[in-house]
Structure formats: structure tokens, C-alpha cells
Amino acid sequence: MDFPDAPLRGVYGLNDVYERIESWDNFNPWLSRIERFPPRQLQRIAGEIPSEWYGERNELHRLLDCLLERRSIVRQLIEDFRNSSRNPFPNWTMERSTPFGTEASGEPIAV
Numbered sequence: 001m002d003f004p005d006a007p008l009r010g011v012y013g014l015n016d017v018y019e020r021i022e023s024w025d026n027f028n029p030w031l032s033r034i035e036r037f038p039p040r041q042l043q044r045i046a047g048e049i050p051s052e053w054y055g056e057r058n059e060l061h062r063l064l065d066c067l068l069e070r071r072s073i074v075r076q077l078i079e080d081f082r083n084s085s086r087n088p089f090p091n092w093t094m095e096r097s098t099p100f101g102t103e104a105s106g107e108p109i110a111v
Contacts, residue, residue, distance in 0.1 A: 005073070005077060005080075007077075007080040007081045007083070007084040007086075008081070008084060008086060011081060011088070015086065015087075015088050015090075018088045018089050019090065019091060020091070021088075021089040021091065021092060022089075022091050022092055022093050023092060023093055027078065031074065031075060031078075034071050034074050035071055035072065035074065035075065037068075037071055039068055042064055042067065042068065043064070046060060046064055
């Protein structure tokens with residue numbers, strides 16, 4: 001799976017939607033939930049996907065492994081976007097920032 005990463009890739013085109021973001025607190029609880037998402041729970045969810053939707057089981061397995069691996073970089077992608085020349089979060093206050101979250105486990109899962 002190839003998910004190219006760049007600070008401005010996959011973000012909304014108008015900064016207005018980001019005006020209310022003031023700190024990492026605005027991304028919680030979702031950011032922490034993404035970082036801590038249990039592999040077994042993803043495995044259970046994937047088990048309910050009809051095989052007609054994904055074809056070969058190993059392709060689904062690769063996708064799930066990729067999702068689990070990427071959850072550990074979401075915070076860095078936000079940080080890269082925040083520091084981009086676009087200045088998407090003009091109201092960000094450093095005092096309330098806690099940039100480091102819980103690192104996700106890179107353990108692969110079996111489906």
C-alpha cells in the first residue's frame with residue numbers, strides 16, 4: 001500500500017475550518033484513540049468485511065497492517081501540517097501543547 005505523506009496532502013483547501021484549533025487538546029480524544037487503537041479490535045472489524053469487497057485475504061491483511069503502522073505517524077503529520085507555510089492553525093498556543101502521544105505498537109495482525 002502506498003500512502004504518500006506530505007504536509008498539505010489530504011487537507012481541506014480553506015484554512016477557515018482550522019481557525020478554532022488552539023492546541024493538541026483540540027485533537028483529543030480522537031488522536032489518542034487512533035494511536036492506541038487495539039489490533040485485535042481492528043481484526044474483529046475486518047472479520048466482518050465480506051470477501052467480495054477485498055478479493056484476496058492477504059490484500060486485506062496488508063491493508064490492516066498498513067493502517068496499524070500509520071497510526072503512529074498521525075501526530076507527526078498534523079505537526080508537519082501545522083508547521084507548513086500555509087499556517088493552518090493561526091490561533092495555536094504553544095503553552096497548551098503536548099506534542100508527544102503514546103506511540104502505537106507496530107505489531108502485525110492476523111485476519
